[in-house]
Every structure is written in structure tokens, then in C-alpha cells.
Amino acid sequence: MAIEFNSSKTENTLNPESMKNKREAALKRAAILRETIQDYLAAREKIPSGFDLANQYEQAREAILKAFEATEENWNDWHWQLRHRITEVDTLARFVSLSDQDREEIAAVSGHLRWAISPYYLALVMCDEPHGPLWRQSIPSVQEITDTNGSDDPMAESWTSPAPAITRRYPDRLIINVTNQCAMFCRHCQRRRNIGRVDCHKPRHTLEKALNYVRKNREIRDVLITGGDALLLDDLVLDWLLGELQAIPHVEIKRIGTRVPVTLPQRITPSLCALLEKYPPIYINTQFNHPLEVTPESKRACDMLVRAGVVLGNQAVLLRGVNNNPHVMKKLNHELLKVRVRPYYIFHAKNVRGTTHFITSVDDGLAIMENLRGYTSGLAVPTYIINAPYGHGKTPIAPNYLLAKRGNQLLLRTWENKIIPYEIPS
Template sequence: MSIYPEKGRLMGREAKREIALDRAAELKARIVDYLEEREKIASGLEAAAEIEASKQRILAYFGAGEAEWQDWRWQLTHRITSVATLAELIPLTEAEKEAILKVERTYRWAVSPYYLSLMGPEPDCPIRRQALPGAAELEDNHGVLDPMDEELTSPAPAITRRYPDRLIINVTNQCAMYCRHCQRRRNIGEVDRSRSRRELEQALQYIRQNEEIRDVLITGGDALMLSDAMIDWLLTELDNIPHVEIKRLGTRVPVTMPQRITPELCRVLAKHPPIYLNTQFNHPREVTAAAKEACDRLVQAGVVLGNQAVLLKGVNNHPFVMRKLNQELLKIRVRPYYIFHAKPVKGTTHFITSIEEGVEIMDKLRGYTSGLAVPTYIINAPHGLGKTPILPQYVIARNDHQVILRTWEKRIIFYSNLGRQKEQA
């Protein structure tokens, strides 16, 4: 049934305009709650002054200046890895210090000076939760080391293959920061190690021998922890395989160390189209001026940008937080691609939300914001069985004559299944 009176077809222009104005007012009322709350969810761009003050405090501690801050190698070598240093830079409670000291005996941690500058002072800051160890990591009785069975889906060195026409090359265990929700924390170890040239050549040979592979994802760890020269060599080798159509890079450096996106790196990437880069912004506060500059450089180099957020309890498991995140990403030309349900990795299950929360978030995106800001909610099936999309229930019932649908406003409509009727005619 139409939401407009049937007689509207016979109305004059002014009467139709009144109907349109009433509908516009109704639509506006649907987002009043978000408009009021979004101001309380500051993006990194909106919190620029606070972040700058933190940056200056960190620089003063290290006796460094702007040139060092903008050098990704300085950021990498000055990662904070000790409680003593951390306590000099941000306020920590005794309980937080004790938790970090206990956790670091089992799980490695490191945070870049840049990402540290994004943290707010409160213990439940969503940036802190992603970067700093917490006691819950050692209280996990449900997680497993490798829920995706990656070690059982590796037909060649450095390769993970779960789909017919695409695969992963895992090139390093190194990251700019070791996220507390990392799905591959079993690989981190105490030493940063990239794959050897021999292992990568074996991976490339596997791709050459399997002509159905058209899409290759280079990841880790973090793909952009490789040197520019190594990235150039690997992309060139893939370019020279005729059946490889696209290359993808998996990296979080636009979020955790945007200084890595240098003009030199972008010149390398510009040589090897088409390249798709998926990163992982999880909270609006991560969308900063530095992140925007990094993304601008990548776009200008012809790289297509997407975001694969992870749904994390205490970080972004609220419809308004995720809506604002996706809207902020579109402003810096990053397309929201996936929202991943957190995997049951050992030491990380305190981040896992209910699936119902994820579905509710999706329900409050579709229709409430532009389609470009609506990613796909994904559960990774256990044992490497692939990504499974999870959607709110929009199809209520169907038969050969009609489909009963629920719209984004929860209106029930009856829609003719005309194509099916023609098939049976």
C-alpha cells in the first residue's frame, strides 16, 4: 500500500507539495536522535586541537620535532613498548599498569607515537582499548589460536587460499601497531620477520601454475611494512602473470601510522594499476587530518580505497558510532566495505559482541544514510569456510505471486513477483 493517498494523483500542485513537506518532516524526525548524538562522537578531524596537544607532549618527551614525526621510520623505531614509557605519556591507573605488565609476558604489544596521540585520557577510550593490553586478554577461556584454520588452507609457502579465484600472500608478521583484537596474533612473536625472497618466489610460482587465480591480496601482518623496493618487486611479478587481474593490499597504516604513505611509496603503487587497498578504521576518532592526507595521496596515485571495520565491544558497537564512522570515511574517499564480526581468537574474545548487535547496527544504517555508507556485515565461517553476509530480515514471505517485504522504516509491503509469474506462464 502506498504511503500517499491514492487521490494524490488527482490533486493540484500545492496539495502535492503539502504531502511532500509532511513526508520530509517525517523523514527528518527519524534522524533527530542521531543528529543530537553525533556531536558527542568526535572524529579525529573534530578533535584536532586535543590530538595536536598530545602530539606535542609526545615529541617533547622524545626530544623530537615535526620532521621526525612525519618520518615513518622514526615512528616505527619509537613505538612505545614499555609501561614505564607509556606512563610518562598518558595517565595510567595502577590497575592498568599491572594488567599490561601481566599481559606482556604472554602477548606482545607496541603502539606508534602517532596512534598514541589519538588516545583520550579516559580508560574506556576506544583508541586505548584497541592498542593497550588489558586483563581480559588473560581471562579468555573461549578463544582458539587459529579459528580460520589458516594453517590448513596454505597449499604453498606464504599462501592462504579459501576461494576459487583468489588468494592471500602473507608477506610479514610486522605491523605498525599490534592491535589487541588481532586475528593473527599467533604469528606476531617477539621478532618482526618478513617472508624470505625464496618463500615469496614459491608463492608466486603457485599463482603462475593456477590460472584460475585472478585476484591476489598481499597482507600480513601489514603489507606496507615491506620496503618500497620489495613492494615494487612483488607487484611487478604479479603484473607479469597474465591471469592476475587485480592486486589488493591489506594494511592498517593509514590508521596507525599514516606517515608510511609517502610520495615515494605512492609513485611505486601508481606503476601497478589496478590496486585496491583495504584498511581498518574502527572509530571516527581515527579519521584525522594525517589519515586524510595519506588517503588523498593514495587516491591521487590511482589506488581504490575500502574499509574493513571490525565490530568491537566498547569501541564501535553502537549504531550511531558506526554511522558516523562510515560517513566520515566517505568524506576522505574511503568506501566502507565490510563490518567483520570479531573472530574468537585466543586472548581477544572480550571484544566479541552479540550477532544481534551487528544486525541492529545494519538496520540503523540502511535507509538512514546513503548506500555508499552501508558496508556488508560479515561473519567468517569457522575453519576457513569463507565470509558469510548477515542481513536484517527484509523478506518476510514469498510465493509465486508476490513477496512480502519489510522496508527500512519497518513498513510491510506486498510486491508482485512478476518475473516468476512470467516464468510459469
């Protein structure tokens, strides 16, 4: 675009020197600001969070416990939750209303890909509408096997593994992949190629090789333990692995990738927190994708992690039919901040075969970012990311706020879409 710095053609209505009565101007401004979020204030009432559906959740939970002849103690035991993951269509049909077509499609997918839903997450699905945002994330859809677009490994993870269990795409950090097990196999998962037919933790000798690679490469200051779901390792293995990393002088921080605060909050136990507390600093990034997933039980898990000194962040995935709506994403970020989870990234869904029905347009992502910046706290504004193919890494995508630059003169576009010239003093 042509650079236009002529202030007579730009808006500068906020220049305080041009305002005669400051209080009057401030009141007028406050009224304008209030008006800018009226659409969100009306919309958020219709977007329930997990806290709003606590009564329905309780009824669903009781129905599952009764069907499994289980107790309250069982429900709070993460091993029980894992052993009772729902993996068969007949079991699922006892709890959610499936049409004949649903049953046929789920059965067809089952022949190709594993699926599993923790009883906890199933109770949330039972509070959701059929084919709603939680259903779409957890219950197989036939598009997973009819979709021929995309690739199994668009990030070329298999080409960026310099040592067993390691993925390295950046100069100073890497991933150790410790398991293929998850509490729930999310239908949009980017690592679905690793799910296989059985749960499989990486053996100790493989993890030793990964640790040796970290030890030998002194520029590695940040190690992400992920999977699958890293917190499905048992406490003894986690204790050993974190202890080994803590003993490497150049490893400054440890990160854990896990979805258990969303899909299996019972995994966050006092003993797990006691071991995490021994190895600061630990950062946990999880993946809440919809406000319905922010529940009293997930809050309890997050509170325990925070008390153990863990710093919590959220990496949402932008998913068609789940959260590709500015109001839903804003409410999600507000709910997350209330449970002390900082919105960190919004990932554009990757071009993974069998999941492309979840992919939205980039315009959807940009509209979400445009409706966050300025309209709400900066804390509630994550970075929108597209993962460049072939392992070229995370690439931030943002609306354009710097329209032009000439020397020390800038032309800014504010969050309210006002064009403002700005001169940097030389």
C-alpha cells in the first residue's frame, strides 16, 4: 500500500490536548469502550463453561459410576479411569444417544484407528449437545478414514530425530517423546500416527539414550517431555527422568506436555505434585479447547499444580466446529485465566491425514486475534501459530498493526481500527 503519513487524513481523536473538558471526554470514551464489547457480553451468556454445567455433570458422573458398579473412590483414582476408558461403540451407546449412522461410522473407524475416552471426559460429553465441541474432539467421525488429504507427519518429526525418542527443530531446545499413551485419543491429534494398537511407554534404555544426547549437547537449555501424554508415566519413572534432567547443568528449564488437566484431572495427585515440586522450574502446557472443558475438577488439578510451583500455559488448537468463533475463544481464555492457566498459543490445525475436517481458514484465526487484542486483557491474548511444514517450526500469524514505516515515522492501526501516525524521537 502507498505510505500515507498525512495526519489530516488519519484519526487522532484521542489527543488529550484537543479535549476541553477531560472528565467529560473520559466519560464519553468509557461509553464508547463499553459499546465495543456489547456483542461479546451478550454472546458469552450462551456459551456455558464447565462450571455452569456442574449439576448435569454430576448426573452424568453418577450414571457412569452406576453402570460400572464403581465408587466415588474409583472415580478419583486415575488408574481406574484409565482402565475404564470407553473404547467400544456398545459401551458408548449406553451413555450417549447414537444414531444407526453414528454407530456404523464409529465401528468403521474402529477398524483402522484406536479411540478411547476417559469416564471423566465422557461425563463432560454427556453434558454437551450431540456432535457438539466435546463430542467432535472425542468420538470418531467417518471423515477420519474417508479423508485422503494431508500427510501422516506434516511436521516431519521422523526427519528431525537426531537420537532415539528425541525431536529437535530449534537451536536451544528439544522434545523427549516418552509414551504413546493418552487418557483420551483426541480425534484431531497431530501425532495420531503414533497411537498404534497398544499403549507403549518408551523403555528405560531408550530414555537413557535421549538423556545422553541432552548431556552431550550443551546448547540445550530447555527440554520438553511429551508423548502421547507425558503425565501418564508413573510417578517413579517421572521422578527418575526429571531428576536426571535436573542434574544436567545446562538444562535450565523442563517442560511437560500433557492434556490430563482436561481429560483426566484425577491424575494430578498429591504424590505427583510432591515430586514435581522437587525439580523447579517446571512449565506445563496443556490443551483446553473449549470453555466446557474448564470444570471444577480441572480447576482443582490446576490449583494443585500451581501450589507445587508449576507454571501453567494453554496451547489451544483452532478446530472447526469446536472453537473457530471469536466469542468462544475469548470466553475460553477468560475461563483459563480464572483457573490460573495462561493462554499461550492458538495452533492452526495441521494438515494431518484424517483430521482435515477440523481445519479452519486462516481468516477464522485472524478474526479471533483481531477480536482479542485490545478488547480484552493482554494476558488473555495468546500467539496464533502456524507450524511451517517439514519441521521449519512455529510461525506467528497476526493481524497487521504496523501499516507503514518510513525512517522514524510509523503508521499504526490500533485495535479499534484507527489509523494513527507515530513518530519515534530521533
